[in-house]
Amino acid sequence: MATRLFRRYACVLYRASSHAPAPPAASLPPSVTRPAEVQRARGWLWATNRFLCEGSTDKNEDHFPAIPTPTEVDELVEKAAAPEEILEAWVAHGHNGNQAANYLVRWTLLVLKTNGKFTGQTQKLIMDSRLQNMMDTIVNQVPSVWNGNLVSALRALWIMRVPPNVRVLRIVQVEVLWRVRRLTYKQLGLLADWGSGRKGERNVAIVRAAIKQMELRWTEIADTKTVTALMSKGHHLSPTLMDRLEDKALELAEGFSSEDIRKVCVSLAFQSRRCVPLLRALSYHLLQKPSSEFTTALIVDMAYAYGKLSFHHSQVFQRMASELLPRVPELVPADVTRCAKSLGLLKWLHIPLFEAFAEHYIVNSEGYKTIQLCNLLMTFARLGFQPSRGDAFFSKIHSVLEDSLSGLEPHLKTDVVWSLCALQQSRPHYLILLTQPSHVAKLSDGKQAKTEKYQLKLLHIAATLCLEHSGSTHATTSPPLPVPTSSSNLSPLQSSLKEALLSFVGQRTEFLRTGVDTVYGWTLDGELVLDCDNKPIDMSMLKAPHLPSGRGGQNLPMGAHRLAFVAWEFPNFCSNSKDLLGRFAMMKRHLQLAGFIVVEVPYYEWLEIKTDRQKLSYLKDKMGKAVAEDMAK
Structure with missing residues (x-):
């Protein structure tokens, strides 16, 4: 407070002394006038025309140098159409480092525009004396080169493939490293993007320094454009x-455009x-966009992103399907197969859209490549x-596969034939080809998990040949395949079902099998044999053709029924539907053809049952209905 009062007093004193008439010099001795002059000088140093709590009253006061307005030469350089024009403008008008950096960037862009890239021939252009003079000026x-021009000049030197030992490149790299803390966030992002993957100690140091600064200053981001640009180059950035x-x-x-999303x-x-x-927020804001912003590219890419990340959002899927459906006839085969594959990964079936696919x-089968056809299938x-025009659809597919199936890669060939089995469109000669030892051996090379997956598919293919083409002369000649052992880890639904079945048979294990691995490649959650009075009987001595060992030698008693219990989990169904996926529909069909009465226990029914007594009553009711339906057939 005292300091403020003193400054105000000094200001008033200065103003008063400046307006008062000066006394004659002769009236005062020199010894007196000197101290007065010194006192006035001190007052002038402390004087101010405003209070400290007030803002600047001088509107013309400039704290930073103004950016020069573009000159006619700058406009001429911007409008140049050939690299030679840039060099001529430099010779005529260039004289400082900023202009040299700007002209170098412009010259590089024009060379790329005219020649495509810097090849062996374009490297000779770098030896031009005018360009060398431009680089020397930068050095x-x-x-004095501005930050933006310096970063752009470094990129131009990278594009020109200037060797690491060239002086101009070394000087610019060192200067960028010195200034990295003063660069804007956008310039740091450009350095990290442009410099990623480049070899050389200095280049790596520049990228690391830029990324480190972005990690420290990430709160400076205030616009969606910067976020989008950086995230789109995220593979160059650190996880942090x-x-x-x-x-x-x-x-x-909230401020993201559809393209940003x-x-x-x-x-x-x-x-x-x-x-x-983040995916939920972007999905919400995407739903608010008008139809004009739902372009085909956006729909296909968003379907890919959701499928790759296994992120479900039914409202967005429904909106994308309704927007895409009228445009399907105009799509190219690549977009059709890509979109269909993405929705398939999400297990989301929109019947009108897939009918359009x-x-x-x-209509356009000639334009489809074999791999695109395989992905669609x-x-x-x-x-x-199953398409409504299945005959026309599958006839075209078979006409292509007859010629191209043998040339496919072994794993892809297995996937395609397995898909035909799931869609009930397999042909015996397809299946026989894949059950041969030579093909089985080709699938054994690779990781154990992948090998087991394809061995299981081969069992399904062999089961299709045996059960659905039993009249074929080759149906019983295929070599036996190893039966993989199912995992011992049971889901809560499977464990609960197993306990209920044990309660049904009175804990007598000879009346019940659980976790049954069949020769068809399918695992049963439970197996029972009921006599004509729907009472469980001992299975230990009965024939079991579905088991690898075959078990006993006695035939099934007259009037008895073999029941297979299958627990359908949530992942076994299409998204937001009670329709089984193709794999599990094929499982149900195979078990029925193998002589089982399939008792289905879906999760949405079982989870509603609370007590053990209700579960037991539920199973008895399901078994009675399944047996009655089988007898009615």
Whole structure:
């Protein structure tokens, strides 16, 4: 407070002394006038025309140098259409480092535009004396080059493939490293993007320094464009920075355009980053966009992103399907198969849309590549989708596969034939080809999990040959395949079902089998044999053709029924539906053809039952209905 009063007093004193008439110099001795002059000088140093609590009253006061307005030469450079024009403008008008950096960037872009890239011939252009003079000017005046021009000049040198030992490149790299803390966030992002993957100690140091600064200064981001640009290049960034960018994207999600949402989601999919809160927010804001912004590219890419990340959002799927359905006839085969495959991964079946996909193939089958046809077929099999014009659809498929099936890669060939089995479109000669020892051996090379997966598919293919083509002369000649052992880890539904079945048979294990691995490649959650009075009987001495060992030698008693209990979990169904996926529909069909009465226990019914008594009553009711339906057939 005292200091403020003193400053005000000094200001008043200064003003009063400046307006008062000066006394004659002769009236005062020199010894007196000197101290007065010194006192006045001190007052002038302390004087101010405003209070400290007030803002600046001088509107013309400039704290930073103004950016020069573009000159005619700058406009001429921007409008240049050939690299030679840039060099001529430099010779005529260039004189400082900023201009040299700007002209170098412009010259590089024009060379790329005219030649496509810097090849062996274009490397000779770098030896031009005018260009060398431009680079020398940058070297000599590099401290005065603005940050933006310096970063762009470094990129131009990278594009020109200037060797690491060239002086201009070394000087610019060192200067960028010195200034990295003063660069804007956008310039740091450009450095990290442009420099990623480049070899050389200095280049690696620049990228690391830029990423480190972005990690420290991520709160500076205030616009969606920067977030989108950085996340779209996320494979160059560190996981920590990506976490920060996801938080910032969640904060700014409301301002994202449809194109921003597409870029961010595709970037997350490429990096397998399943950030559920961000995906939910982007999905919500995507639903608010008008139909004009739901372009075909956006729908296909969003379907891919959701499928890759296994993220379900029924409202978005429904909106995308309704927007895409009228445009299906205009799509190219690549978009059809890509979109269908993505929706298949999500287990989401929109029947009108998939009918349109099937019709698109019927009309444009000549434009489909074999791999695209295979992807479409495998998607239909995964969802268990049967087109309404199945005859026309599958006739075209068989006409292609007859010639191309033998040339497919062994794993893809197995997937295609298995898909035909799931869709009940298999032909015996397809199946026989895949059950031969030579083909089985080709599937044994690779990881154990993948090998077991394809061995299981071969069992399903062999079961199709045996059960659905039993009249074929080759149905019984296929070599036996190993039966994999199912996992001992039971789900809560399977454990609960097992306990209920044990209670039904009075804990007598000879009346019940659980976790039954069959020669058909399917695992039963439970197996019972009921006599004509629907009472369980001992199975230990009965024939069991579905088991690898065959077990006993006695035939099934007259009037007895063999029951297979199958627990259908949530993943066994299409999304938001009670329709089984193609794999499990084929399982049910095979078990019925093998002589079983299939008792289905879906999760949505079992979870509603609370007590053990109700579960037992439920099983008895299901068994009675299944036996009655079988007898009615």
